[in-house]
Amino acid sequence: MNIQTAAGFVGIHKRMRQGQILKLVESEPVANQDDLRRRLGGLGVRVTQATLSRDLRELKLVKTAEGYRPLGVATEDPTPVAQLGRALREFLVEIRPAQNMLVLKTPPGGAQPLAAAVDGEHWKEVAGTLAGDDTVLIITPTRAARAAIQKRMEDLLR
Numbered sequence: 001m002n003i004q005t006a007a008g009f010v011g012i013h014k015r016m017r018q019g020q021i022l023k024l025v026e027s028e029p030v031a032n033q034d035d036l037r038r039r040l041g042g043l044g045v046r047v048t049q050a051t052l053s054r055d056l057r058e059l060k061l062v063k064t065a066e067g068y069r070p071l072g073v074a075t076e077d078p079t080p081v082a083q084l085g086r087a088l089r090e091f092l093v094e095i096r097p098a099q100n101m102l103v104l105k106t107p108p109g110g111a112q113p114l115a116a117a118v119d120g121e122h123w124k125e126v127a128g129t130l131a132g133d134d135t136v137l138i139i140t141p142t143r144a145a146r147a148a149i150q151k152r153m154e155d156l157l158r
Helices: 005-027 033-042 049-058 081-091 111-119 143-155
Strands: 061-064 067-070 092-098 100-105 128-131 135-139
Touching: 005 067, 033 049, 033 135, 061 111, 081 111, 081 143, 092 135, 092 143, 100 143, 111 128, 111 135
Parallel strands: none
Antiparallel strands: 061 067, 092 100, 100 135, 128 135
């Protein structure tokens, strides 16, 4: 098999796999990546956790309390600030400052949609975000930048 043929096969397999992922999350709640991986295996689609994470990111699927959903469904408001405000009101439980970082606590499954809304703001003060299941870590370059981000979020909650 030549390289072009191999690349074409990989592309077809990827599109098929991502199509199956979309069908699964649209038809029934999928609680987590392991659940999704098992369901794909039941359909004869073998996938690693790393590939599955990449597929979820490329498909713009976020984990919500109801399972994985397209980002547009998780945050329906048309403007980024409205999206972040809604996500903060819906998911934020607590803000904990830590040096040049903010730790945002959420209910289980709330961290990814909240982090996606923060990322959607493209704030210059945010160096990056990390989301787990119930915690978002926002990293800023300085304490002053962290304080500015924290104030903006608190203002959105008013």
